Amino acid sequence: MIGLIMAGGKGTRMNLDNEKLLLEYKKPVIFHVVDSLKESNCFSKILALTSSNSPKTKKLLEENNIEIFNTNGIGYVEDLTLVLQSINDSVLVTSGDLPLLDNEIIKKIVSNYDPKKTWTSILVTNKFLISLGLESNYFVNHDNQKCNYTGISLINANKINSSQNLHENYIIIDDKRIALNLNTKEDYELLGAT
Template sequence: MDALLMCGGRGTRLDTAVEKPLVELCGRSMFDRVVDALRDSCVNTTYAVVSEHSARTRARARERGVRVIDAPGEGYVADLGFALERVDRPVVTVVSDLPLLQARHVDDLVAAADGGSCTACVPVSLKRRLGASIDDSLVFDYRGTDVCPTGLGVVAPAPPESTPDSVSTSDPVTTPNSASTPDHSEPDSTVYLSTDDALALNVNRPTDIELAEDRCA
């Protein structure tokens, strides 16, 4: 299975002097951290999805031997749809601002997906406890609990009637270490619910950098 590492955005909320994926935590860029986690996982090939907004990240990807997909830079959903048309599925998708990602997170999610689509989510209450920033537009209810996507997922092959860029971020649920039955309103998708602190820290604001550095190795 391959992976799409999404790193073509502007990163305006972080407001740093370098491109967002190249922000360093404990001496290593977020881009390098995610690449290393993917390489230690079951992923075979990683593609960095870049754009005109991330020219230096493109250069860093080539230095690391990471294949590059040049997307339009028109936003996450548009760039992901563009990239999905250029790789085989199922494929792992991950954002570059998830710097505490570990190989086991990827492997566990791929196992839970079992050839289908799967979105890793965390409870909003966990992010609040950590003091991490929350994008309210991504929050949705799952069985009475507010959850939000982490930016890590698996996208399955599109059914014949679907368009290549039809990607859901609020799908039914499969929780780790459980035998719960997915909600079949979206039979090709599940949500993998995690309470791991590492998956709850997306670096979107300066305060997130401090939180991640307190936990990075």
């Protein structure tokens, strides 16, 4: 399985002077994600998707010997599609802005991987998100409840390269380690309070 970190976004919602993934929470946020994947020992390779939107993040990752896949930075879906077309393996995709991520939650998520399913998105319930003081605009109704995307998916890239229709599956894991994405300054302030 390959661990894929989405690290090429603009972070425009944060309205920052610096790149979002370089924000500090004991160490740059991107390294909480990198280290959790490394320490889980679940991956044959860890790959970070970068773009011209995140030159400082790319440079820092390269300086720390993290393999880079450079995209044109058009958008999340376009960048992810580009890399998935070049991979012939199982993939865990994670957003680079999950500062509470650790190796234990990564192992738990990977243990849910089913190669028969092309795409499985990891969700948290909206009720759980609100209980943490968070909110998100990216939701789906699943299992008779409003749920939010975490930015983590399990993908069988072998099936994506074929001409099969893509069916998205869902798994709910209400855990704050995957619930807190840094999308706004308020999210970052909340992180400081944890």
